[in-house]
Amino acid sequence: MLAQKGGTGKTTLTIHLAVEAAQSSMKTLIVDVDPQGSATTWWRRRSQEQPSLVSAQRRTLSETLSKARKLDYGLAIIDSAPHSSDIAREGVRLSDAVIIPTRPAILDLDAIGASIALVVDESTPSQIVLNACPPPGRYGEPRIVSEARDALQTYGIHVCPVAISQRAAFSHALIDGRSVSELDPAGKASAEIRTLWNTIKKAPGL
């Protein structure tokens, strides 16, 4: 999960996709490389065994992932930190696929260039996921979302057809160490994450 900008949803999507994968019986590991440790704080509030979580730094990341492979983990999601180009590059280099979350607002779209340069440089299969979007209305995707898709086309990186909406449930669920699918499995937020996971797991590299 890569974005050189803070607040785009790296931790939120890491947590939610990890729980989704774990619920589909995939042995899943979150690798927290953000010194702020938001995913770790969430994980400590949990009682469920899966997903597992481990912290890593630049020099331990490679070994952490090899160990996970030996322990039969089917998926490891690296929750990266903003503004740390060294570990970001190492993460991209070691990953089979990269997800770049972005909000659909212009300042976020402007900031995506550094992340894209990195995945292009390392030739790692990647896709952009629009997060915290206004929810779809009666006439489908809101204009700001379709305009963001148009703007992102110029980068030549796949933009995931599934956009995640701005919904209180995505932060609310985390308060006691849950995810939206554990808090409200029938809710709209859960449906979006389920669709995102079902789409992402078929992505090149995964």
Ligand SMILES: Nc1ncnc2c1ncn2[C@@H]1O[C@H](COP(=O)(O)OP(=O)(O)O)[C@@H](O)[C@H]1O
């Ligand atoms: N889809 C969403 N709906 C509602 N709130 C969101 C959503 N995505 C992120 N947030 C909120 O935005 C803030 C930043 O998200 P976070 O996942 O921590 O970003 P990052 O890890 O990229 O810095 C958090 O307060 C989080 O709860």
Ligand SMILES: [Mg+2]
């Ligand atoms: Mg984070």
